Amino acid sequence: MANRDTLSVDQKDGEKASRPNGKNYLLAIAIDAYKNCSQLNNAVNDAAAFIDLMTSRYNVETAHVTFIKDEQATKRSIDLAFLRLIKLITPQDNLIVYFSGHGRYDEHYGGNWVPVEAGIRDDDWPDYLSNDQVKSYLSRIKSFHTFLIADSCFSGSLFIDKSKEKFSGDRRDTEPSRWGLTSGKKEIVSDGQPGQHSPFAAALLDVLRKADQPPGVMRICDLVLEKVAANAQQMPMGSPLQVVGHQGGQLVFYFREDEEQAWALAQGADTIRAYTDFYDKYPYGNYTEQALDKLEELEEKSAWDKVPKNRQALLLRYLRENPRSPYVKEAQRLLDALRGAEATTPIEEKGEIQPVFQAQAPPAIVVPKLIVPEHMILVKGGSFDMGDVMSDKEFYEERVHTVTLSDFMIAKFQLTFAEYDTFCEATGRELPDDAGWGRGEKPVINVSWFDAIDYCNWCSEQEGLQQVYQIVNQNVSPNWNTNGYRLPTTAEWEYAARSRGEKVRFGNGKNVANPKEINFKGLESNQSQYSMVGEYREKTVPVGSLNSPNALGLYDMSGNVWEWCWDWYEKGYFSNTPVTNPHGSNNGSERVLRGGSWGTVPSFCRVSSRSKFNPVERNEYIGFRVARRSAP
Structure with missing residues (x-):
């Protein structure tokens, strides 16, 4: 028999509404076929069984599972998986991490x-993934609940109190939590007989399979500890982790309900309430998009039903605010009928019939000619469908919705070091670090959102334009009617990236990402159905040097560096965004990034993808490009 060491609640109804309704992510890591350590028999099988149970009986979607096993489970791959989750997971989401393999303690x-390629010599310690590193990753993942499960010899240093195996008290899933469950303390733990499960995995799977009501983490820990201690020579541990974010709650494993039946009932009712209730229960289910489409259809009808059909002003307002409504033609027909009736109706005044007043043509208005700077492109406004128009369904935040924009200008290229360094020298600011990659025509990096705002105001001042931003400490108030430089809104950015809203996937007007044309992470391990394998440069390239602009003549709208936008990031904002010239949420803690970078995978380089970052922070992945109002 092998071992796994390389050495000798039920939720109350009143609380349910306040529990975040995000995604449940699962990262599973399992290794049998070690290159330099003794082989294990059941680690991969244990993890696979756990994944199957989570996706069949509990609410974990297959699309949100990452399974790294055997030769894939290198230290680099594990690190990258955690780093991806740091960017991906929001405070509304939950995370389960399952590790099954060798552990080592000193x-x-x-x-x-112990990753798959590591050895067991004294100089192999740097090749391991330490508890401290795991804690660091988990602390940086801003999930609501985190539950770490480790079936290996494992140090109790992850836990808040090493002397306790059980924690008691009222634990609600409406409070954030960070829990851990391990198969042992510092002793050797069993891998089990070949073809079976380890004692720890067998107990865990049994508890989850037999649960007759949604089990909370505390209940799971208690039962697993009891079962393993009674049947194996090892003592599991289960308690809160020594990880930032624990607020005394616990993750509850809710059962997967019959979505098919729920969808049929919602369709039968065919009401706004029925589709809203379905969405609340299955925000990432198989029928979510259909539910939202039906909800939008019913809301459109409800809005139209409320419009008085005999009032020109209200019909005109409806047409202006709902240019893509299915009732536009009917509204226009009614408006034309009202106007026709008014034009043929005489005006009765003092008992006499007066002729209908014929308005004189207004005097011609002379509009100053707009001068478009050489470094910018004029983008004519219009309406377009914003979001995942290619139906990639990578991230729910890309919900398709209609937006109407006015004309604006946007820079052909991402701002360069040469341009930004001039600003720094003129204002006495410290030059940003170029990471050793060079300056000049390389896109500027290591600039915060506030740095970008300051540059925009300075650039406006240099050209005699009105500044857009009034800045008091860290409070920024924009004047959208000025003609100065500013950051694009996220809607403007996507409209421009897609060449005035064309149905394309990437910012160069193409639907397949080619590393010869887009600077992104084009490794074979990152290849998707819409990307090609090629050179991974691991740094920026001079702006426009890949010579692959979109139809408007804009360069590097996908890849090279992420680009700051004006908007605060708000999850779900696309469900409530204004139709005309949206400027984003009124507040938040992070600003929107668009376009992907030299270090991102293809999915993040799609023009529908959004990311976010703290506006005061800087890194080598982020730059920006400027925009302007089109008025002279």
């Missing part, structure tokens, strides 16, 4: 997970 180095 009083000097602490507890460690």
Whole structure:
């Protein structure tokens, strides 16, 4: 029999509404076929069984599962998986991490997970994934609940109190939590007989399979500890982790309900309430998009039903605010009928019939000619469908919705070091670090959102334009009617990236990402159905140097560097965004990034993808490009 060490609640109804309704992510890591350590028999099988149970009985969608096993489970791959989750997971989401493989402990180095390529010599410690690194990753993942499960020899240093295996008290899933469950303390733990499950995995799977009501983490820990201690020579541990974010709650494993039946009932009712209730229960289900489409259809009808059909002003307002409504033609027909009736109706005044007043043509208005700077492109306004128009369904935040924009101008290229350095020298600011990649025509990096705002105001001042931003400490108030430089809104950015709203996937007007044309992470391991394998440069390239602009003549709208936009990031904002010239949420903690970078995978380089970042922070992945109002 092998071992896994390389050495010798039920929810109350009143609380349910306040529980975040985000995604449940699962990262599973399992290794049998070690290159330099003894082979295991059941690690991969244990993890696969756990994944199957989570996706069949509990509410974890297959699309949100990452399974790294055997030769894939290198230290680099594991690190990258955690880094991806740091960017991907929101405070509304939950995370389960399952590790099954060898562990190693030393009083000097602490507890460690052993990746597939690591050895067991004294100089192999740097090749391991330490408890401290795991804690660091989990602390940076801003999930609502995190539950770490480790079936290996494991250090108790992850836990808040090493002397306790059980925690008691009222634990609600409406409060954030960070819990851990391990198969042992510092002792050797069993891998089980070949073809079976380890004692720890067998107990865990049994508890989850037999649960007759949604089990909370505390209940799971208690039962697994009891079962394993009674049947194996090892003592599991289960308690809160020594990880930032624990607020005394616990994750509850809710059962997967019959979505098919729920969808049939919603269709039968065919009401706004029925589709809203369905969405609340299945925000990422198989019929979510259909529910939203039906909800939108009914809301459109409800809005139209409320419009008085004999009032020109209200019909005109409806047409202006709902240019893509299915009732536009009917509204226009009614408006034309009202106007026709008014034009043929005489005006009765003092008992006499007066002729209908014929308005004189207004005097011609002389509009100053707009001068478009050489470094910018004029983007004519219009209406377009914003979001996942290609139906990639990578991220729910890309919900398709209609937006109408006025004319604006946007820079052909991402701002360069040469341009930004001039600003720094003129204002006495410290030059941003170029990461050793060079300056000049390379896109500026290591600039915060506030740095970009300051540059826009300075640039406006240099050209005698009105500044857009009034800045008091960290409070920024925009004047959208001025003609100065500013950051594009996220709607403007996407409209321009897609060449005035064309149905395309990437910012160069193409639907397949080619590393020869877009600077992104084009490794074979990152290839998708809409990307090609090619050179991964691991740094920026001079702006426009890949010579692959879109139809408007805009360069690097996908890849090279993420681009700051004006908007605050708000999850779900696309469900409530204004139709005309949206400027984003009124507040938030992070600003929107668009376009992907040299270090991102193809999915983030799609023009429908959004990311976010703290506006005061800087890194080598982020730059910006400027925009302007089109008025002279």
